[in-house]
Amino acid sequence: MTRTARLLTCLALAGISLCAAPAMAQEAGPFLDGLTGILSDAPAGSDDRAELSGRIIQLIGLFTILSVAPGLLVVMTSFTRFVIVFSILRSALGLNQTPPNMVISAMALFMTFFVMQPVLVAAWEDGLEPLLQNSIDEEQAVPRIGAPFKTFMFANTRPKDLGLFMDIAARSEGAPADVEVEIPATAEDAPWRALVPAFMISELRRAFTIGFLIYLPFVAIDLIIASILMSAGMMMLPPVLISLPFKVIFFVLIDGWYMLAGSLMESYLPPVGG
Structure with missing residues (x-):
């Protein structure tokens, strides 16, 4: 692949990303609004809020493990x-x-x-x-x-x-x-x-x-x-x-x-x- 073809490919991918970003944000909006509403409606210290916070932490931990999985595969x-x-x-x-x-x-x-x-x-x-x-x-x-x-x-x-x-x-x-x-x-x-x-x-x-x-x-x-x-x-x-x-x-x-x-x-x- 020549430099011109690579440049055109990168520009095309960048354009697709810019076009898809508003749609992705629009789809994620209701989910984030619902999540914010649940956190705001639940009283501090309640079991629902604690359980939801635990699930969010587990989700973040899962994404972290998936991101470092190739490194773990190599070193262990x-x-x-x-x-x-x-x-x-x-x-x-x-x-x-x-x-x-x-x-x-x-x-x-x-x-x-x-x-x-x-x-x-x-x-x-x-x-x-x-x-x-x-x-x-x-x-x-x-x-x-x-x-x-x-x-x-x-x-x-x-x-x-x-x-x-x-x-x-x-x-x-x-x-x-x-x-x-x-x-x-x-x-x-x-x-x-x-x-x-x-x-x-x-x-x-x-x-x-x-x-x-x-x-x-x-x-x-x-x-x-x-x-x-x-x-x-x-x-x-x-x-x-x-x-x-x-x-x-x-x-x-x-x-x-x-x-x-x-x-x-x-x-x-x-x-x-x-």
């Missing part, structure tokens, strides 16, 4: 490891846009759902479902919903990484620098502020380690092809142009997608299963 699940490994594999093969980013993200997303299914089921049964049935309140539901994710992250976090953030958190709270901070032994004892970033750097370390092991055979193929071309006197011919089909057929012959996807998911199965 196996999505990070999957998408990084697939991106490194694409670079190792020498394919810049194949598979495209949409395919890599979708594959990593559905593999994440597969691995995280026990965690999601536990969060639903222990916290979210009782909350929707009004069996428990929000204060009881939030720890129950977060407990399975906390257990999953704790099982896949290196103690060294967790100790780093625990030490920094203790120093920020005024603890002496020479005092050794005790690393939590269970997921319940690990604070969120230290567990989440520790889990992230642990996932990044494992993803780059797997990416390094993936790169080695393809680098060997590049070196072999470059040596053959050099010995044949074809120094002007790019080695990548010749090695690319060999790397692709090598990955296909060893059933690389099957091996890689299976290995990535199996690396999480023991912690998730308990």
Whole structure:
């Protein structure tokens, strides 16, 4: 798409938004007027006003959770490891846009759902479902919903990484620098502020380690092809142009997608299963 086409598209979207804004405001007017009337008619401290205020707060909280859901998906699940490994594999093969980013993200997303299914089921049964049935309140539901994710992250976090953030958190709270901070032994004892970033750097370390092991055979193929071309006197011919089909057929012959996807998911199965 050229710059002119992009500019015209942006102007069209802006015009549609400006035209639709009065209609949206007109439709929302009766609802806001009714809500204002209910709040003004209800006496201060009444049960109706308190219940309505609670519903409004729940609605705002729901919108907030939906807005940060993509970030939570990245930092508290196996999505990070999957998408990084697939991106490194694409670079190792020498394919810049194949598979495209949409395919890599979708594959990593559905593999994440597969691995995280026990965690999601536990969060639903222990916290979210009782909350929707009004069996428990929000204060009881939030720890129950977060407990399975906390257990999953704790099982896949290196103690060294967790100790780093625990030490920094203790120093920020005024603890002496020479005092050794005790690393939590269970997921319940690990604070969120230290567990989440520790889990992230642990996932990044494992993803780059797997990416390094993936790169080695393809680098060997590049070196072999470059040596053959050099010995044949074809120094002007790019080695990548010749090695690319060999790397692709090598990955296909060893059933690389099957091996890689299976290995990535199996690396999480023991912690998730308990």
